[in-house]
Amino acid sequence: MSHAGFHVAIVGATGAVGEQMLKTLDRLSFPIASMKLLSSARSAGKKITFKNEELTVEEATPESFEGIQLALFSAGGSVSKALAKEAVKRGAIVVDNTSAFRMDKDVPLVVPEVNEHALHEHNGIIANPNCSTIQMVAALEPLRRDYGLSRIVVSTYQAVSGAGVNAIDEMYEQTQQLLNEEEIEPKVLPVSGDKKHYQIAFNAVPQIDVFQENGFTYEEMKMINETKKIMEDESIKVAATCVRLPVETGHSESVYVEVEKEGLDVAKVRSLLEEAPGVTLQDDPSNQVYPLASEAKGKDPVFVGRIRQDIDEPKGFHMWIVADNLLKGAALNSVQIAFSLVKLGLLK
Amino acid sequence: MSHAGFHVAIVGATGAVGEQMLKTLDRLSFPIASMKLLSSARSAGKKITFKNEELTVEEATPESFEGIQLALFSAGGSVSKALAKEAVKRGAIVVDNTSAFRMDKDVPLVVPEVNEHALHEHNGIIANPNCSTIQMVAALEPLRRDYGLSRIVVSTYQAVSGAGVNAIDEMYEQTQQLLNEEEIEPKVLPVSGDKKHYQIAFNAVPQIDVFQENGFTYEEMKMINETKKIMEDESIKVAATCVRLPVETGHSESVYVEVEKEGLDVAKVRSLLEEAPGVTLQDDPSNQVYPLASEAKGKDPVFVGRIRQDIDEPKGFHMWIVADNLLKGAALNSVQIAFSLVKLGLLK
Numbered sequence: 001m002s003h004a005g006f007h008v009a010i011v012g013a014t015g016a017v018g019e020q021m022l023k024t025l026d027r028l029s030f031p032i033a034s035m036k037l038l039s040s041a042r043s044a045g046k047k048i049t050f051k052n053e054e055l056t057v058e059e060a061t062p063e064s065f066e067g068i069q070l071a072l073f074s075a076g077g078s079v080s081k082a083l084a085k086e087a088v089k090r091g092a093i094v095v096d097n098t099s100a101f102r103m104d105k106d107v108p109l110v111v112p113e114v115n116e117h118a119l120h121e122h123n124g125i126i127a128n129p130n131c132s133t134i135q136m137v138a139a140l141e142p143l144r145r146d147y148g149l150s151r152i153v154v155s156t157y158q159a160v161s162g163a164g165v166n167a168i169d170e171m172y173e174q175t176q177q178l179l180n181e182e183e184i185e186p187k188v189l190p191v192s193g194d195k196k197h198y199q200i201a202f203n204a205v206p207q208i209d210v211f212q213e214n215g216f217t218y219e220e221m222k223m224i225n226e227t228k229k230i231m232e233d234e235s236i237k238v239a240a241t242c243v244r245l246p247v248e249t250g251h252s253e254s255v256y257v258e259v260e261k262e263g264l265d266v267a268k269v270r271s272l273l274e275e276a277p278g279v280t281l282q283d284d285p286s287n288q289v290y291p292l293a294s295e296a297k298g299k300d301p302v303f304v305g306r307i308r309q310d311i312d313e314p315k316g317f318h319m320w321i322v323a324d325n326l327l328k329g330a331a332l333n334s335v336q337i338a339f340s341l342v343k344l345g346l347l348k
Numbered sequence: 349m350s351h352a353g354f355h356v357a358i359v360g361a362t363g364a365v366g367e368q369m370l371k372t373l374d375r376l377s378f379p380i381a382s383m384k385l386l387s388s389a390r391s392a393g394k395k396i397t398f399k400n401e402e403l404t405v406e407e408a409t410p411e412s413f414e415g416i417q418l419a420l421f422s423a424g425g426s427v428s429k430a431l432a433k434e435a436v437k438r439g440a441i442v443v444d445n446t447s448a449f450r451m452d453k454d455v456p457l458v459v460p461e462v463n464e465h466a467l468h469e470h471n472g473i474i475a476n477p478n479c480s481t482i483q484m485v486a487a488l489e490p491l492r493r494d495y496g497l498s499r500i501v502v503s504t505y506q507a508v509s510g511a512g513v514n515a516i517d518e519m520y521e522q523t524q525q526l527l528n529e530e531e532i533e534p535k536v537l538p539v540s541g542d543k544k545h546y547q548i549a550f551n552a553v554p555q556i557d558v559f560q561e562n563g564f565t566y567e568e569m570k571m572i573n574e575t576k577k578i579m580e581d582e583s584i585k586v587a588a589t590c591v592r593l594p595v596e597t598g599h600s601e602s603v604y605v606e607v608e609k610e611g612l613d614v615a616k617v618r619s620l621l622e623e624a625p626g627v628t629l630q631d632d633p634s635n636q637v638y639p640l641a642s643e644a645k646g647k648d649p650v651f652v653g654r655i656r657q658d659i660d661e662p663k664g665f666h667m668w669i670v671a672d673n674l675l676k677g678a679a680l681n682s683v684q685i686a687f688s689l690v691k692l693g694l695l696k
Contacts, residue, residue, distance in 0.1 A: 155589075155602035179524055179527070194636060198642070202594060202595050204595060205640065206602070206638055211633040211634065214656065215654070215656035216659075239659065239660070239666060241666055241668070247550050252552045254554070256501050256587065256589075266563065287544075288538075288546075291554075292552075293552055294551040306554050307563065309563075311564075311572065311585075311587065312585035312586075318587060320554045
């Protein structure tokens with residue numbers, strides 16, 4: 001990467017994902033000429049150190065994007081809806097980590113290991129998929145490519161950091177209160193702003209995001225719809241049950257998948273995943289080797305293990321997929337999209 | 349129940365399940381003439397209060413069962429293998445909560461709401477199924493009976509109390525250590541006696557019991573094999589992924605089920621479950637009503653919610669099934685078997 005650097009803005013710089021975006025840009029040496037940190041009015045004025053320089057977070061306005069070439073958004077869907085097109089109007093390419101534009105026909109939804117080519121179709125905005133979707137499609141893409149996918153049934157085990165810093169704080173505070181045998185008063189989870197709040201410490205809560213008319217949550221529908229869009233195949237049957245756990249960071253997924261072609265076995269799945277970009281195989285049952293959220297935290301790959309062939313269905317396979325939801329599930333994937341844009345000559 | 353009472357023994361009286369067996373016998377007023385508490389040599393001598401009487405736990409030996417009519421075993425498979433037949437030889441009926449005899453052709457494996465009639469075939473020993481299996485078959489039996497089942501795919505969210513008192517202690521101690529930012533040293537979970545131990549606090553561990561050659565754990569194979577035996581249908585395709593969580597008591601399950609006949613919808617599933625014995629429906633998404641482990645603890649029913657029809661497969665349904673693993677998953681089911689034995693005239 002010999003480019004002298006780009007003028008970059010991060011919208012939502014004070015959030016859990018924004019913090020990881022900054023760290024990841026630095027760690028992977030993305031070429032940066034200038035960095036602007038933006039947020040809501042509430043967080044404006046905060047100081048954040050980036051590359052040994054203290055930056056002041058500014059309130060994001062349409063004018064903030066003058067001169068910006070790349071804007072990474074992660075400040076909630078309403079902020080993206082209000083400002084992403086303003087940024088594009090001023091010449092920036094937007095990589096948006098919210099759900100605002102993901103299902104928009106004119107917006108590519110990209111996991112670089114799966115559909116980098118879709119970036120060519122962008123109209124200024126590129127959407128970063130939902131965290132749970134990213135790690136699943138990254139792990140299943142090698143199977144889809146060589147054997148086709150007919151069916152996915154996924155149950156998730158999701159970390160609270162996906163719901164933001166307030167959710168992390170609530171989990172730790174509530175855990176200590178329960179250990180002290182004190183009363184708890186849930187206020188954030190399962191969904192900030194929803195009518196009821198439930199205990200997350202020492203519990204498993206089968207609600208992430210609000211409910212739709214059909215009984216599925218939006219999080220579940222994101223996994224269903226985004227998987228089909230990223231894999232460019234509306235015929236894959238996808239079903240999801242999304243569950244929040246008292247885990248800080250690291251989403252785990254129990255995935256059942258049926259392939260179209262015959263002839264796949266566990267050894268072949270392992271060898272496909274060993275060669276897959278962005279995937280690390282951790283699958284040695286006899287030595288109790290399998291992915292764990294506690295181990296995946298802070299790491300880039302999507303970890304896959306517990307691979308078994310279904311006992312009744314020879315084209316069916318089970319696996320356990322784990323990734324850091326703030327990294328591959330969010331910040332890392334956004335930064336990878338930025339690198340892909342440079343590589344493809346779409347950002348220059 | 350007008351019987352003057354039976355001579356009852358509990359083997360494993362000092363364990364997490366044994367404690368609940370005593371409480372449940374008392375709470376449901378099972379007719380008891382005498383109560384003998386048995387355990388391994390290690391726990392012998394402990395005092396336990398039952399119905400305002402202090403009882404001393406004795407070491408279980410073959411002779412312990414002289415005069416016993418009903419023996420409830422929950423002290424591990426090796427104890428059951430060594431002593432259950434000795435108890436039967438001395439005239440007792442054994443209800444065994446371990447996996448020792450569950451798949452034995454001559455031993456009925458019973459969830460009273462599903463296959464109480466199988467008790468007639470007993471030869472002295474009746475097996476109590478695996479905790480995860482019990483709650484699942486209790487919830488699915490009404491669907492099987494009226495629509496037939498072709499496929500079950502289940503992912504579990506299991507509590508540590510299923511692994512015993514040491515596992516509960518480890519979870520709480522480890523949680524406090526992590527909150528204090530101290531080093532942890534896992535020694536019990538995921539499987540006491542296995543080679544490696546992993547962090548359970550703030551984590552999700554995809555191993556319960558040891559691994560089989562086919563990559564499934566024994567816990568997963570228990571769910572697969574026991575479901576077919578209890579439902580008396582080898583043709584049902586069952587697949588399971590079993591995961592341990594930092595929850596004290598209360599197993600949750602994400603279940604995908606396909607029925608054989610057409611015509612089932614969510615309203616009909618709800619009405620079938622509303623009428624099902626032992627099942628409580630908690631399913632009102634618009635008011636965020638669904639089962640939670642934290643609410644199920646200490647309660648008898650199997651709670652079911654999050655019922656949705658699959659988007660692609662009209663005969664496919666998703667649901668979230670939660671129960672207290674020490675009660676319906678173990679002690680309560682064993683006591684229900686005892687009541688059924690009396691009702692059917694098999695214990696008199």
